[in-house]
Amino acid sequence: MVEIQQTVGAELDRISEVIDPLGERFAAAGHELFLVGGPVRDAMLGRLQNDLDFTTSARPDETERLLKGWADATWDMGRAFGTIGCRKGDWQIEITTYRAESYDPDSRKPEVDFGDSLAGDLGRRDFTVNAMAVSVPGRVFEDPHHGVVDLAQRVLRTPGRPQDSFSDDPLRMMRAARFAAQLGFDVAPEVVEAMTEMAPRIEIISAERVRDELVKLICAPWPRKGLTLLVQTGLAELVLPELPALALERDEHHRHKDVYEHTLTVLEQTIDQEDRLGGPDFVARFAALMHDVGKPRTRKFVDDGTVTFHHHDVVGAKMTRKRMKALRFSNDQIDAVSKLVELHLRFHGYGSGEWTDSAVRRYVRDAGDQLERLHILTRADCTTRNARKAARLRRTYDDLEARIAQLSEQEEMASIRPDLDGTQIMEILGIAPGREVGQAYKFLLELRMDEGPMSEEAATKALLDWWAARQG
CATH class of the missing domain: 3.30.460.10 (Beta Polymerase, domain 2)
Structure with missing residues (x-):
């Protein structure tokens, strides 16, 4: 004292x-x-x-x-x-x-x-x-x-009966979880009991107010404490039901822990890398929290006893978008988080071999302005306890980032475009604005991804060859 x-x-x-x-x-x-x-x-x-x-x-x-x-x-x-x-x-x-x-x-x-x-x-x-x-x-x-006294003991209590407090203002239940995450405090047992008993009261609170508390919780120093409390009391079932649903699944690569625990670990490993973003970053953290939410809906049992979650990245991105819309997030935040969820497996799809220039360009193009966050999420998602496998994954991703840096210096990859623009396409092919210009543009963009920068002469020849093949 x-x-x-x-x-x-x-x-x-x-x-x-x-x-x-x-x-x-x-x-x-x-x-x-x-x-x-x-x-x-x-x-x-x-x-x-x-x-x-x-x-x-x-x-x-x-x-x-x-x-x-x-x-x-x-x-x-x-x-x-x-x-x-x-x-x-x-x-x-x-x-x-x-x-x-x-x-x-x-x-x-x-x-x-x-x-x-x-x-x-x-x-x-x-x-x-x-x-x-x-x-x-x-x-x-x-x-x-x-x-x-409660401050010294690092515990959250209500001045009066917690049931009365939460009945008056149900948002205080979210605030309990948020303060636990911000201060690292425990919540008194009678407060946890009242939160569990009165969780349905949260439904009278506007989506915007719930969202604001959730953002503060997730951006706090100890978000695991707050999220665990939301799941324990049943509040998460009402404000972020995708999270407790993960506890029912088993991660196909890490049988010793369920996807819920894996997700919280990925969140913490994302936080450990946030110096790359300049500090606490809601988009990166929420993408970590939502990256596997598609698994419950895509789980399949195979005859050999294994479990698969095919396309959980795509399904999870759609679920993430739906949940964030319900919580009234901005379109920019929804787009950013959903893109990260959809791309979080892309790195593993290329295997462990040498990345081609074409594959690197596509990775950068698809990530767009979320590339740095995708680096963080992909690294955080490698939670294996197999030290040799973890080291191999880190080396492979180190190699990928090095290749991105190398190509970026050579090709200005952040703004990859075809070697001919729409006006040039129309002049070369003698066509008016329309769908065919877009198709030609897409062809040249794919060619740029595969071959790298081309001279105007080479790009013109490739375009004419493509056009002639279409006409034939």
Whole structure:
């Protein structure tokens, strides 16, 4: 506890130039102001960011008045919920009036009633580690629900009965999984029990809000903890049913573990390579999570006792696209993840021999702007415990990346196009715009893939030969 107190003191000293003058303005007007929730928790963990949340006895109009002349900018998009936002230098600040809420059982949107005490405000919060506050400028620590104890023990509990909390706002069940993934905390048994009991309540939550929590969970430092909790409680069956379905299958190459465990391992091995992408990357991580979701639908038992999953890459890409549409992801994200799922086996289709220039060009063309992520996913998917086989796969992929780099220097592979454009095709063949121009273009593109760059003269001859054969 002493260590936590020292950490909090150091973090509050670091932001004193912001919190102390702000607190003095509210105190002079006869109002209480407390740093609250996530910022207090993060200060105790030594990871306080530039987003600060406060709660106050002042009503929104009064808060807005007190911020004028001090904040660099203010906004009131959250006024209906008692929140006024502002910016002060590099700090983003939200100040919310004490709240006492009631919920419609069929909606997560609260009927906002302003409260009159800090205790009432803290009691309505999601978890005890988010129900702590520090007065400013006085810096008196308030912790009526023993959040500091739970923080020290690295456990998530609710201030009151978890059933009541999750009934009021079912999204808090997703937040429990997300905080487990972000903080690396365990979830108290009674909270897990309530999540399991009340999982169906998540269906009243909008797809967009579920999506946002899922993205934060997957991009967190320990996504396995959060995903495992979603599967354990049955929430995954409702928000990402493709994931728990994997636990029923057995991976054909690794009989000692099911596809579910294999998938979580691939996710972690993707994370281990993210320095290639500059940091946490949702597209790469979600592609790792979804890469084998087609296996349950494509499983076939062969007479010799083996199991096959033919075309699970194609089926999985379609399933991924459908799920991401249901969760309201952007078209760009859907296209990127689906492409990676569809291509994740492409490397293995070429065998272990020497790659031809043509094969390398096609690999790069098909991957497009997802090539770097495809490198990561393919390497992460090699989870065999056979050290010799793993080393061989790594060497083979090292060779492929080297060949891509070599050809890229020679041929500008990132923008492979035929050696003749559409206008030239029409002039050479004497045809007008139409389907035949597209067919000729496709022929020249395939030729470019097979033969590499050609001179205009050679490409013209090849085009004319192709055209003559068609006419004959």
